[in-house]
Amino acid sequence: MAVDRERLEQLTRELLEAIGEDPGRPGLTQTPSRVAELYAELFAGVGEDPAVHLSRTISVADGPAPDTLPSGAVLMRGIRFRSVCEHHLLPFAGVAHLAYLPGEQVVGLGSLVKVVETLAARPQVQExxxxxxxxxxxxNLDARGVLVVMDAVHGCVTLRGGRQPDASTVTVAVRGELAEPAARAEIIALIGAAA
Structure with a gap:
């Protein structure tokens, strides 16, 4: 579903009027179209299937001799993301660290970034x-285990309520073999290791 830019422009004009502003004054005349463009970008992931980005895999067993299968994790650290909290429609942004234990197939690293971006580009909660x-x-991958660690700063914490500008939120999601405590600890240690 595409964002209805015309409706967003009208709603932005109404919002400006509702807070006592004049949407016709020189500084605000382009604001409705700018907000519509912004929202189209921020919510581009609504209705998009992240699995599309994982459909092109690469066989690691069918490479140069000796053929082998990976025994360790693939870890991508520091994937920058931004999203919008569904509770207050305020932004939150940070980094995602994504690890998986591949089977015979792996995916291009850029595809992992696209999965994060697609899922972040919709009203969300970090958890x-x-x-x-x-x-x-x-x-969607031949993964024996998955671990996702996210660290983000939330506008609803920094801009309103408790107003804690230095507070960040860390969440962890695990699947399969990486849910085992030792494997999980190893990956988390690698995430924290100096680059």
């Missing part, structure tokens, strides 16, 4: 976002 990323990778 669900990490679980959805883990589910998408577990369900």
């Amino acid at each position: 669900r976002l990490g679980e959805q990323i883990a589910d998408a990778v577990a369900a």
